Amino acid sequence: MKKTFSIIFAAALIVTAGCKKDSDFLNVQPTSILTNEQAFSDPAQVLSILADLYNRQLDFSGLDNGWASFADFSESFPSENGSAYFVQRNEWGFGEWGNWDYGYIRDLNLFIERATAAKALSETDRTRFLAEARFLRANFYFELVKRMGGVPLITQSLLYDFSGDPTYLQYPRSKESELYDFVISEAEAIKGNLPVNPNEKSRVTKAAALAMETRAALYAGSIAKYGASTPQVSLPGGEVGIPASMATGYYTKALNAAKELISGSAGTYALYNKKPDLGENFASIFLDKSNNPESIWVEDFKLKSGRVHGFTVSTQPRYGAEEEEGGRINPSLNLVESFEKLDNTYAPIPATDGSGNPIFYTNQSDIFAGRDARLYGTVIVPGSSFKGRPVDIWAGYQLADGSIVTGDDRGAQKTLPGQSAPTQVVGFDGPVSSKEFTAQSGFYLRKYVDPTPGAGSRGTNSEVPFIRYRYAEVLLNAAEAAFELGQPAVAAGYMNPVRARAGLTTPLTATDVSFDRIVHERRVELAFEGHILYDMKRWRLAHVVWDGNKMTVTDLLGNIGTATKRNTQPYGLWPYKLYNPASANNGKWAYKIVLPALVTGANRFRLGNYYSAIDDNVRSNNPKIVKQPNQ
Template sequence: MKNIIAIILLAFLIGLGGCKKDSDFLNVPSTSLLTNEQAFSDPAQVVSILADLYSRQLEFSDFHGGWRSFADFSESYPSETGSNYLVQRTGWGYGEWGVNWFDNYHYIRELNLFIQRDSAATALSEQDKARFLAEGRFLRANFYFEMVKRMGGIPLILTPLQYDFNGDPSYLQQARAKESDIYDFVISEAQAIKDALPLKSGDKSRATKGAALAMEARAALYAGSIAKYGAATPLVTLPGGEVGISPGKETAYYTTALAAAQEIINGNAGAYSLYKNKPDLSENFAALFLDKDATNNEAILVEDYKPKSGKTHGFTVNNQPFSSGEESGNGDAGRLNPSLNLVEAFEKADNSFAPIPATNGSGVPIYYTSQTDIFAGRDARLAGTVILPGSSFKGQPLDIWAGYKLADGSIFTTQDASKLLPLPGTSTAVQVLGKDGPYNGNEFRTQSGFYIRKYLDPTPGAGSRGTGSGVAFIKYRYAEVLLNAAEAAFELGQTAVAADYMNQVRARAGLIVPLTPAQITFDRIVHERRVELAFEGHILYDLKRWRLAHIVWDGTKMTEADLVTNIGSSTKKNTQPYGLWPYKYYNPASPDNGKWVYSIVLPSAVTGANKFLFGNYYSFIDDNVRSANPKIVKQPNQ
């Protein structure tokens, strides 16, 4: 019997179905001994149920081991031997970024039950019922949005289905909805619930009107992109519309996205604004992701972590610089190393794109007095996103250098930074490798020459497993709303509006020369999202919706020429993560002795090249699901 029930539940996507008692629909300790009527008679009990539902939203990547998801797509290098497969494979499997249908529809069933029971509650005030109902519908819509991003059209189930044990479960079978139907549902739910949710709230971990509008704007933008750019990939469609959105619908979607974003921008959802609390622009950008104070008006919806409550994460433990690691032996450090590919995307203050200048036009190395001079005059978001050589963390200068470069161009170094050696022609042993790397194969130290800064928590104890970090993961924020509005306006031909919104984001980063409406191009749209939203879980889904993923990740290996050309182009190849290694120049006879030189390096473990297949645009649907339910059509290219 148990096997039969399991097959039914998996095949027909109804979660726990009728084999669970209603009183068991949530495994929340504080309500497990209460009846439904009791649980929905006390607002505090309902909030505890909601807390569980919020914690189970589907994410691209968060802080629950999410550094590996960020260490992909050639935006970074994974400095952990066990994760070398990320840079050694030739592509992604068809099942990448998929969903567990049983678990996900189990969760949807619980959301449907929550909505049903809240609606039926008689002991709650009408005000509480309305907010709880809106939150339940927000979570359900946002979850369907996350699923459609991965799978395309899926069964749209809005009631808690019940199996009657009559031996024929076929009445529970539901076909996949059109991809556009799922997006339309998300948009319509946001519009229906926004006014039942509070305006900007001090509790940013619960849905507000701003969160509903941000979801609507993002979802409509995605749908508009697929309708417009999907024509470039006719193989990534299904005749029933389960995958792909018909051309011609993009204008309506872009109009919806712009209107929803403008409601937030115009203050109709509360006083949101860009974070501008620190005078140093790089410090300000980094602080945006750390500051939980009420004065941080940029965060719209977050997944919060609170050390005092025991809810923490290990992002800082895993990714802190090696020399500042708080774990014994520093075995937990340095895993996520941003790539030179990403670093070069941060443009110069004059709005131009250029490679990081390691050599002059003739290929001769440039000598720098300070390690940071090579990055001077760049977009302030660079140093707010990436820890650069010559910078500090927690007030401690970092030790990032790969050894000495000698007059003949050879390298003098060692694998162990604690092993002192005399330089050629000398007898006094000195340090010849930075404690923080880089050296090929030294895991937990940078292999790219950079460490991640975004999300990194300087709070004492945050880098220790026993304590962990309480930095929140921001799901929706105001800068993205501005960029969503800019993109939608650009697609609607409103380039002046697009320029205004994009320039607001750029000015916060120190790019104070405004882009003109004529300078707002598709390439600019793509570039701006890449640098502003780096390591926030957007790049994969942005390139998928624009149908650029198979072009950017074409499976061919890169050359240095590939790396340093076409910067700022939406179709620039990005298949292998490069690094930039600093060296101390040693030549006592030269006036440049003791200065810094840099070399472009492909870490030795990088043997593969990212290859995005047409079948990766929509993830594989398990054969067991399709064989048990013939109404579930398979994906294209599956």
Template sequence: MNKLYILTLFAALLVTGSCKKDSDFLDVPPKQVIPEEVAFSDPALVLSVLGDLYNRQRDFSSLDGLEEEKPYITPAEPGWRTFADFNEAFPSEAGSYFIVQRSGWGYGEWAIWNYGYIRDLNLFIERATAATKLLDADKTRFIAEARFLRANYYFELVKRMGGVPLITNSQQYDYSGNVTNLQVARSKESEIYDFVIAEAEAVKGMLPADASQKSRATKGAALAMEARAALYAGSIAKYGASTPQVALPGNEVGIPSGMAPAYYTKALTAAEEIINGSAGGYQLYKILPDLADNFASIFLDKSSVNQESIFVEDFKVNSGKVHGFTTNNQPFSISDEGLDAGRLNPSLNLVESFEKLDNTYAPIATKDGAGNPIYYADQLDIFAGRDARLAGTVLLPNGLFKGKHVDIWAGYQLADGSILTSDDASRLKPLPGTNVDVQVVGKDGPINGQEFRTQSGFYIRKYLDPAVGSGRRGRQSDVAFIRYRYAEVLLNAAEAAFELGRTGTALGYINQVRARAGLTTPLTVLTFDRIVHERRVELVFEGHTLYDMKRWRLAHLVWDGASMTVSQLQTNIGSATKRNTQPFGLWPYKYYNPASPDNGKWLFKEVLPAAVTGASRFQFGNYYSTINNEVLSANPKIVKQPNQ
């Protein structure tokens, strides 16, 4: 009886227990993954998804470095090194001397092909579009931001690779074993630019017109991207005619020259939309009385008074998103971190290209007409009377950083012509006729082969963070990287107007940028060389150099692989085709001759740092980076780049 009772109870339990559906039992909501419908139901969650997409943007130069790029297997790059190439600077780190020792670039250099990112952007756009629980205003803005990021990445692709497959929806594989419907051929180069321009036009109205919004896409950012893209397309169309070799028959590379005026017109229209204030109150940064400090502050000031920066990659101390640019590049003797310092050394090539205040070009005067050295009482005197952007971009000998003067000098020049120096500032030597050991070389260099201190005679000032502790590895720096800023918009407008023959308009824009730098005598004649020069001095170390030289088809002329002499360095300054294949330095020496009135004064010598053994050579095959065999094998519709 008892047994029967137990059995019945057991059976009953079994039956009731099994009443729960199997699917309920197996279907446990995941705890680590937020499902799509949940993620797209709350604006805060959508924003965090979008935040990841913002973080994955690709810039040419990046303060916190570049991640490894697949499928290209381009190794990860430290932040400072992404600014170091093209002979605008010397890399003072033994592991990076290859930049000045190689005789050119590989065809695969600068290649990117991150269609995984594009797929994620496409998925985001599709899911946000399908979301039902978001407010319409939020939804519109999120979608517009993702479309902006997608267009910006296609712009980055087309600059490096030319026409690429244009994929604007998330492709699905149907498991049929046949993938031909997923293989997309390369678009024409012009079609990708058209896509970028059209997307910018489409989303600009959906984005806020707010100049204080800088790290999220705004109307200003969309228009700035549009102006730059249209300008690039216009110049490739115009100047591509001079290099017919750099083209493919299907126009995947190369834009027909007839399309140039239409692109320039679009560039000018988009830039003027920002200039006339319809995207928010952007203007040039003119806050500090000292023009050089003012120029440096554009990159440091993140407060609302900075209405120049339009779209930035922002950083924040103690948040985890910080960068070591200041740690890597701070002057050696002012370093917060011992040996971690001084890597990026601007070259004399760049320094001498900053013009004098009367709008003329001149080499840095080291010798008088008779060939005798000129003696200067203060090291800074030799750079006096130049464009304020020089001291704003470059930390000059005896310049100030964090309240201290940098100590840059290569040794004593003695009366008999010989030089007294040593291989470290702590190694003291007596001057002739004395027996007291004194310091005979600067604490900040230059000494050939001594890494982490300048070997060119200059340090970088752009982005160098004067905040306390910015040079420590533990704290690092949160100076923002500016992707688009108002001065570039003005220069884009000036170039587009110039190419359209509207020189008066162009002069109006370019003179605004120049006046801010202290060049108050306005230009009255505008030439192509002037535009090339102005972009170089205003936008150096902002990731423009390569793309500008490419779109003007100047790269193979400027970097022609021939080594340089000092006399070549000092002539033709301001010419767009001036050779720039090796980074020179300018080394200060202290004159020691107690009998002379010039005793204790400074003289300077042009020096090619000993590590510079190569000369940059840009070949036709470098204009568009290789599409590698992985991609070519996976998709036979893709045509190879020309000249490779």
């Protein structure tokens, strides 16, 4: 009886439970995924979606995408065994620097569409979120156009209908000028919707929009103007190349956007000027996170949050480093010598006098004295300090007869002639030829290298932000645009504060400002900030300065400050201590110009490198995409 009852009860249960419709039973909302409406219901939630989009922005050199993105272009020597190819290859591949991340663009478009449609968002929140997303999209298209030229301009999400015919999704490349127009018009459209707040650095502000606009317009203007010198670098459809007639219009826009920012209408920004020592002050622009008036938009990092970077671990001076590594970026003598003397003239670093005899210096850093303070702020030169500790960069002893006593390891010891005990004959920071992490060019990098205790250890890392747009660049953009518009006096007015901050207090006059001056100013002010390639590309100088010919010492020392100066191999400057007890110069320092032994290649920028190759797969999927020129 009891058994029968159980069976009936079980059957009844099955029947009742089984009666639910299959579709209802299977259609369960996942508890771990939010619907669009849910996701866009709360501002904090929307911000976290936006944070991911912020995170996926592309930088040429970012502190979190590897030290090597800062090296290259003969501005530095890569002091790491696995990276010698930088100085051993003879050319860049056509695909180098390319990007085709339409997945990101789609996500940005979807964000804009969903945030527009969301019902639960307040108008204030929605306006700001939309403006931010449009900024990110414009900035990313700007990044694409710098690398690829005109790309398909997709401003809405595309959906495939599974009809078997995807041709309606195939968009041709827009003109290069249309991409720049898009960036400029987006900046104009959203600047009013973004907050005016100079203390907001990691989210975009009105100033960021203006900074993007002035840079984009300047790039477009210079491509239009200087593209005329390389007619081969263009496509008949305008996908690559901008007509010269458009140059003035773009330069005007660049100048106006910069003026609007400088006028203070987007908040008060200023050149960073907090420290009395000018070199120290320049280095601090990139380290100071508290109320830095110069940075406009940064990629920020935070200790103990997981969002930190190991840039300092990779590049800190090796001696006394917090890890058994560092010193990977060794700025080249090519760059070091281009820092001006305080009287606004160019001169090589004086290693020898007029008749070729070595000059002896009492202190190691004397040879670099009387130069642009940005040298100290960008480069750690021999005899200077990092974290209050002098770096130990010297290559050996030079004896009376000119012969060299040196060792093959950091801080190696040897017995000098006339002495009985071995003594240290080479610095603990090198330079030792082909020894990684030593200062193989004789210099270390200072810009962005964080002296905070722990920043150089892998377990802690650094929270120094990467500055994407800063005020000094806006001033230089304004100066260049004004110069190109035939207003050299205005240009000088914008350049002089930037130079005065670096100790170059003799102001440039209108007649001093030349194209070479502008090229030079950007090179020294913006070194290791990811500008050099794009600047050389837009001035169509890349194939001239990186022409693939090996550099001689004569090439190195001549024509400093000339825009077309060859720059194909990174040279070094090695300090030697004189050991000659009989001489008055005993213990003083002499310097020798060296080409690091690993440097065997010479940079060659081919015309086909001006615009990175578009992958054959992309072109095969969409036959409307035309190929880049000269590839």
